Amino acid sequence: MTATAPAPTVRDMGQPAVHLKDLNMVFRGAQGDTVALKDANLDIAQGEFISLIGPSGCGKTTLLRLMADLIKPTGGELLVGGKSPAQARQERAYGYVFQAPALLEWRTVLNNVLLPLDVMNTPKATRQARAHEMLKLVGLEGFAGRYPWQLSGGMQQRVSIARALAFDPNLLLMDEPFGALDEITREHLNGELLRLWQETGKTGGFVTHGISEAVFLSTRVVVMTSRPGKIEGVVDIDLPYPRNVETRESPRFFELATKVRELLRRGHGFDADD
Ligand SMILES: Nc1ncnc2c1ncn2[C@@H]1O[C@H](COP(=O)(O)OP(=O)(O)OP(=O)(O)O)[C@@H](O)[C@H]1O
Numbered sequence: 001m002t003a004t005a006p007a008p009t010v011r012d013m014g015q016p017a018v019h020l021k022d023l024n025m026v027f028r029g030a031q032g033d034t035v036a037l038k039d040a041n042l043d044i045a046q047g048e049f050i051s052l053i054g055p056s057g058c059g060k061t062t063l064l065r066l067m068a069d070l071i072k073p074t075g076g077e078l079l080v081g082g083k084s085p086a087q088a089r090q091e092r093a094y095g096y097v098f099q100a101p102a103l104l105e106w107r108t109v110l111n112n113v114l115l116p117l118d119v120m121n122t123p124k125a126t127r128q129a130r131a132h133e134m135l136k137l138v139g140l141e142g143f144a145g146r147y148p149w150q151l152s153g154g155m156q157q158r159v160s161i162a163r164a165l166a167f168d169p170n171l172l173l174m175d176e177p178f179g180a181l182d183e184i185t186r187e188h189l190n191g192e193l194l195r196l197w198q199e200t201g202k203t204g205g206f207v208t209h210g211i212s213e214a215v216f217l218s219t220r221v222v223v224m225t226s227r228p229g230k231i232e233g234v235v236d237i238d239l240p241y242p243r244n245v246e247t248r249e250s251p252r253f254f255e256l257a258t259k260v261r262e263l264l265r266r267g268h269g270f271d272a273d274d
Contacts, residue, residue, distance in 0.1 A: 015082045017171055017203035018044040018067055024075035025062050025229075035228035036062040039076070042222065042231060046170070049197055049204035051214035051221045053260065055268065059229025060207040064173050067205060068096050081170060092120075094171035095164025099179055101156035103148040103163075109135065110144035113163045120167075134162040137196060154178070154185045158192070165200070172197075173205045178213070187248075190216050194243060211264075215256045216243060223260060225267030232267045235259050 025037040037059040044050050052060040065071045066078055069085035080088035088094060103112045113131040135141050138158040148156055157177045164172060178186040190213055197204055208214050214221045218237045225232040237256055239247055247253055
């Protein structure tokens, strides 16, 4: 399905959804220190969709994990919705989707989506309705009774997204959710994710290796480089909505993809002619 909802209102410059100021993350190890993130500065506005792109090891997952309070920064400032990541986590301000679907094989699709609601003891009367609503949102209402192993990889990731949205978080963090899928399935799911983002008005943080995917989905693409991991540049994606197959074939799409590619090449130390 292609996105048909009206363009979202982004860049609400009130309280940023995420605020990074000189953020640093150094992993200390027996073999020496790894500077996974150096002096990162970024504000993500409410309702934006930001992609993080860059070579392997440049700190994309680290940045996402910091936002999700899965690890603590070694320096700098990080606020999620104006609060510390720990507080944001307690208040269920974000949902997290991992690279692999991470579903419980012995629970049905519905019960996987219900899991966080069960754990948090959400009132029983609303739990089921909420889980069904989320499955509908990701286009899987007919699969509630199936088990994860009966679904394709793409469908499993949609269940993961439904589960991450169960608490109605403001921020949806996704770490290469479609990385293992074939190109056409990924393009289809990009369209679905864009629709979902527009329908829900969530703020999106998305890690990817795909330039097309990043440009198609995002309001801005954050290009990162490695050794040490840092933000090399940010590309504004001014493609109109709705975005669809034609969007990917438009001259502006190619211009923006080229811009992202040039920043990536600069980060790699390649010249334009290499
Ligand atoms: N828990 C950890 N302990 C030690 N080093 C770590 C840890 N997590 C990440 N690193 C190191 O930090 C750097 C950044 O890793 P990160 O996983 O954030 O990169 P990435 O950009 O997401 O890579 P990829 O695209 O391959 O997933 C790497 O050099 C990695 O080895």
